[in-house]
Amino acid sequence: MPTLTVDGIEVTVEPGSTVLQACEEAGKDIPRFCYHERLSIAGNCRMCLVEMERSPKPIASCAMPAGDNMVIHTNTPLVKKAREGVMEFLLINHPLDCPICDQGGECDLQDQAMAFGVGSSRYEENKRAVTEKNMGPLIKTIMTRCIHCTRCIRFAEEVAGVDAIGAVNRGEHMEITTLEQAVNSELSGNVIDLCPVGALTSKPYAFTARSWELTKTESVDAMDAVGSNVRVDARGPEVMRILPRLHEDVNEEWISDKTRFAYDGLRRQRLDTPYLRRDGKLQPATWQEAFAAIAEKVKASDPQRIAALAGDMACAESMLALKDLFGRIGSPHMDCRQDGAALDPSCRASYLFNTTIAGIEDADALLLIGANPRWEAAIINARIRKRWLAGGIDIGLIGPQVDLTYRYEHLGAGPQTLSEIASGSHPFTAKLRAAERPMLILGMGALARPDGAAVLGAARSVAEATGMVGDGWNGFNVLHTAAARVAGMDLGFLPGEGGRDIAGIIGGASSGDIDMVYLLGVDEIDMDLLGDAFVVYQGSHGDAAAHRADVVLPGAAYTEKNATWVNTEGRVQLGRRSIFPPGDAREDWTIIRALSDVLDCTLPYDSLGALRKHMLEVAPHFARIDEPAAVEWGQFGGAGVMDQVPFNYLIEDFYLTNPIARASQVMAECSALFVGSGAEATGTHG
Amino acid sequence: MTETTQAAAFAFTPENMERAKQLIARYPEGRQASAVLPLLDVAQRQNDNWVPDAAIRYIADMLDMPYIRVMEVATFYTMINLEPVGQFHLQLCRTTPCWLRGCGDLRQVIKDKLGIGHGETTADGKFSMLEVECLGACVNAPVVQINDDFYEDLDSASFEKVLDALAAGERPAHGSVTGRQTSAPATGLTTLTDGAGAPDVA
Secondary structure (H helix, E strand, O other): OOEEEEOOEEEEOOOOOEHHHHHHHOOOOOOOOOOOOOOOOOOOOOOOEEEEOOOOOOEEOOOOEOOOOOEEEOOOHHHHHHHHHHHHHHHHOOOOOHHHOOOOOOOHHHHHHHHHOOOOOOOOOOOOOOOOOOOOOOEEEOHHHOOOOOHHHHHHHHHHOOOOOEEEOOHHHOEEEOOOOOOOOOOOOHHHHHOOOOOEEEOOOOOOOOHHHOEEEEEEOOOOOOOOEEEEEEEOOEEEEEEEOOEOOOOEOOOOHHHHHHHHHHOOOEOOOOEEEEOOEEEEOOHHHHHHHHHHHHHHOOHHHEEEEEOOOOOHHHHHHHHHHHHHHOOOOEEOOOOOOOOOOOOHHHHOEOOOOHHHHHOOEEEEEOOOHHHHOHHHHHHHHHHHHHOOOEEEEEOOOOOOOOOOEEEEOOHHHHHHHHHOOOHHHHHHHHOOOEEEEEEHHHHOOOOHHHHHHHHHHHHHHOOOEEOOEEOEEEEOOOOOHHHHHHHOOOOOOOOOOHHHHHHHHHHOOOOEEEEEOOOOOOHHHHOOOEEEEEEOEOOHHHHHOOEEEEOOOHHHOOEEEEOOOOOEEEEOOOOOOOOOOOOHHHHHHHHHHHOOOOOOOOOHHHHHHHHHHHOHHHHOEOOOOOOOOOOOOOOOOOOOOOOOOOOOOHHHOOHHHHHOHHHHHHHHHHHOOOOOOOOOOO | OOOOOOOOOOOOOHHHHHHHHHHHHOOOOOOHHHHHHHHHHHHHHHOOOOOOHHHHHHHHHHOOOOHHHHHHHHHHOOOOOOOOOOOEEEEEEOOHHHHHOOHHHHHHHHHHHHOOOOOEEOOOOOEEEEEEOOOOOHHHOOOEEEOOEEEEOOOHHHHHHHHHHHHOOOOOOOEEOOOOOOOOOOOOOOOOOOHHHOOOOO
16 A cells, blocks of 8 residues: 655555545645546546656646655645646636626636636637537536536446547547437436536526525435435525435435436426315315315225325325324225335345445346336446446346446346246356356336236245355345335335235226225326226325326425435435425325324324334334345245246336426426437337 | 538448458457547548548447547547548648748648638639648658648749649659758758768867
8 A cells, every 4th residue: 555745744545546535635635627536537637736756747646646655745836836827728718707607606617716726817819619519408518618627528438328428629629519419318417517617507407596595405316216315405495406415325426317307397287285076176175175075085984995005206204104094094905016016025135125236336247137227226227337347247137128338148038037047047047156246136127017926036036046145245136116115115004914905906996896095196007997986195296196086185295395215225314305395285294194183093193203203113224324234034925937928117218207207397308309209219218 | 511511321342341350450359449540541541531420430330439439539630531622632731840931831822823721622622721730741841741642842832833733633743842852951961070060079
């Protein structure tokens, strides 16, 4: 491990570190533009120059490997002069239009010019102007501001895995361009954060707010089951933008485009007052009227003839409250598995991403079963790509062929291949057996089908037969698509004794055996199948279910409540309220608590604290915030026979998977461009 | 680039295909992208000294490279022409040595005689001109590269003669127009012991 001296401070760094990292270790801040911890080293901005003894000229610290006995100075007159010189060159062609630039106030160039620049300009010639580029509906370009750090190029090529951005021409004529193509990646929005200047900014956010006037709330995303850590920036009653927050074990510092840009859906199609169906038409009502209508129906019905379902974006608190309410009413019919996936509640390891997301980097063989991580969890896909780039991993896929941004072996289309791998007759089994840390990812496309239990059982036998489950390593992973699912499973929002599951509830509603269905944010089922049942919908958006409902209770979206989320790893995270729900809408658990009063089965908690205390009694692991604990392996899955029907991915359109995204104009535009009829074949069509 | 000038499709002729395979084979397995520059050159020679967009896509496919990566290379080098050029493509060096030795006069000759400036082509498609950076023949400055040949030690009169000869369909001799051998001293051969060239041994 090289030991070097930085400004008189001796530091020892990992082999392979750069001088810049050593300087940071010593607590010295080095200005930089092109260098980024998660991207390859370019060394082209020259802002990180430092003085090294016995070197005739300053060195670019980002590109210089740290060596033993180096003596580095970061605060000498030479370094100051070098920084001023580089800054002067960078500013020659920079328009200095900070007052009208969206990056203003959070701009690396602005900050570093203040800290390291000379404060005046000697340049009197004409500045160059660069034409704007079309990078699609998400990224706005003002390329005259570009300082050619090439972070966006490196991000697209390395992390996102799409070779869409490049630098054409050379010297003074160099331009960053996509050749007028929209960047077809689920992670494209991250280049906006990476851009150290205002060349790439957010198109939907353009000119809507200044960074310093926003209220910043650290929260958790609910668009998919990754649980990306986000910061929700709001002004007054509106979410203005959503940015990623650093979490090394979950999303590193990336978020998907849906997480970042679907926020305009929070303003549209909102349910801001209760509705009651009168004379066949939904009409605004008061909370009392809505509750009274529900109470009348519940009291008139046999508890065995009412049921509850929880959707993809329901928070843990509301699911627990609804479960308790139905328990008190005496109905065992409830289910949180909206897609009908055959998840087995008896063993927690059977429905978690046991390796953890960060653990993917330790794996050396990967079997994807009916999972398209690029669309189901774009952040996890980026992690798999990162592992693949490191080399030495065999990846196999069972399911339709798609472009996952990394190479994989296409093993087959359906259950037959899975049984071959389980029995050992498939050549990929040998690769899994030979691997030290093999893993599999079981997608909802393989579980949400009639033979899902048998598929789960087959996946378990693959895991056991190839040594995926052992000391300190559990390579059995289930990739969820919904933020609510794991919490629902953990809290037991599942059929009680003699209770119907989702198929039974929907079937019962069709046939008339179920009189009333309570939908907690359930929008992805076929509403026509609910027959003549009395439908109560509690949720945030006027989507499919609200149109079918007889009573609509306006709830809060994920940015509008303090809520607990459990991601696909089983990691418990707290989302925080950024803005208040619109109009008469309320936080979801409070609605259920208020309804319980009207139904004469009052729930025993009247504060969030009390509810959470009760939650810890039901599921003690909810106390371990942000710690996915290792879970016991056990028996699960059915032994039945699998169909021969090939697996099909659950998500047909990445941009439109939930009511918020469907209400978002930005997502609609992306969908039309990348997925819809106008799209080029991306290879990711489910 | 206008729509009309771009060919819809491009493919190497059988001979060039053979050549391309040889070029790719020069690089280790998996490093075939290294052959991108030679292949662009082959394509340019096949297609009247310019590379159409279709050829860039063709080469990208052939080398299993993203289109934009080939585009980056093609736009980086002034030697790769992405638009049609004249039958005689003049590349006028304007870097310091050539400039000090009078490349400005040569530019004026082109302007007066052919009526074209940087990046332009004559109406009859015979000549096109590009001002380029150092051609690496500074000792024989000023230099103009015409297609593959260097014309050196030019001045207005000699350059006009070269252009006239080309226009008349002749192939004037390339190299130094003053007749000196390669870059031997312009004032005749010298030795270390005579004249100003003699080292000061006192």
